[in-house]
Amino acid sequence: MTVLVTGATGRVGRHVLQELNERGVPARAAVHRPAPDTTARAVSFSFTDPRTWREAMRGATSMFVMRPPQISRVKEDMLPALSAAREYGVKRMVLLSLQGADRNPAVPHHTLENWLRASGLEWTFVRAGFFMQNLSTTHAAEIRDLGRIVVPAGGGRTSFVDARDVAAVAVRALTDDTLVREAVTPTGVTALTYTEVAELISTELGAPVSYISSGPLAFWRHRRAQGTPHAETAVMLALYSACRFNLAAGVTHDVRTVLGRDPISFSRFAHDERAAWLPRPHQPFRNQV
Template identity: 65%
Template sequence: MTVLVTGATGRAGRHVARMLHDSGHRVRAAVSDRAATGPWDEKVAFSFTDPGTWDAAFAGVDRMFLMRPPQIGNVRRDMLPALERARQLGVRRMVLLSLQGAEKNPVVPHHALEKWLRASGLEWTFVRAAFFMQNLSTTHAADIRDRDEIVLPAGRGRTAFVDVRDVAAVAALALAEEGHAGRAYTPTGSRALSYAEAAETLSAELGRPIRYVTAGPVRYWRSARRQGMPAAMTMVTLALYTTCRLGLAAGLTTDVPDLLGRPPIDFARFAHDERAAWVPSAVPRS
């Protein structure tokens, strides 16, 4: 069995690749950077928008971890043709990294991916992740590191934060084991936090005050674009934070303990493990 892992150098994909490789599965990493290294058996240059890369990536693959690149907003145009080619070449199982509530939110691109997979005749599993804790140590790290603040349009809403390592473990399980086809899992943490509470935990870990600043949609858009976030990704994240502000992102599940046999990684452990992302001296200055 060969598993193709898209986004193999990303936050979730690298963990999926490592977990599958460590458990003895053959992993083919789909990468955009030919110099990329990681815990896999082979790598292949791949892009959803470059048909010339598809056949080499999909040949001999029967299972696939599917992750939407953040820069792709129109999945019907820019992803579905590649997935159709994968099906033609023998890929029979796809595990999609989706979003909490995607089935009810046609605005997010993951909704269209789920719809296609349901009608595809393939074995599919949706991993509808809650908000990654790691969004704070990557996408929003600069605000915390340089300005001691989290600036988001999430209002006072609570979020069922989940550690990406738990999400990857659920996805790897669905790829490696039988019995998960046609299932949708929503891995979350064990409690929903407001961003003010998240800031308090970061303050305790870092030993300096971190504050949460509620931003309106326009301010958030300008801030995200100024920091280099692509427009398509900015639109998606704005929609997601709006669901949080409206109180729709706080739902908790027991999928992580039910599937993995252990509690979810909590926010305090995440903050400790990722603290270097927010320590100014840990980040080289240009």
């Protein structure tokens, strides 16, 4: 078995790569610009550049598929590469999908799932909920510098999941036959409001972090002021608006069913990621509302 890992430097892909290497499974990191790598063979790969496909795909039997955020037209910009992978001998694809993708034809993951169902390949859909790690990456600066979380989620609940749990489920699907042609939805053990999230981060840091439930226009201006691109801001607005109406609140037992253990708690995530929110040297921790 050789696994081709796309998105190998991303929130989930890097953990997929790490666990495959810890298990001794040959893994190939598909990245735009390979850098020296001590844990896996890195190969140049882009879904939109056919010149990179042969070297990356040849000899791979399984593939972890992550849609790059900048690709929205998956029929034109991803399916040709997936078809090529099948021709090069890939037999199994594990798709990092989205919670509820089967019911939402507007998201690109819906198209990818439909193609995989009809592809003749072995497939597994890992329909992840909201990543806890969004708070230690996308929202890290505002938590660290301003002591606040600004999202238009109202009082809605969100079933956050740790990216490490998602990766562990994906690795099981890549290396075990029990999840072939199955869809799994890994979530945390409970759904949280952003007020509760802010309180948990405050407890970990020993400093106040507040939740600001902004309106759509205020959120747009806030993210644009932080340099978030238009397209990414629009996607964030749509996703957080869904949270407002509890459309991301569903909790499953899939992590326990697949991995035989409880999901990583938000408190443990906050402890492990606390460095992302610590003030920089000589910078006081501010709580601006």
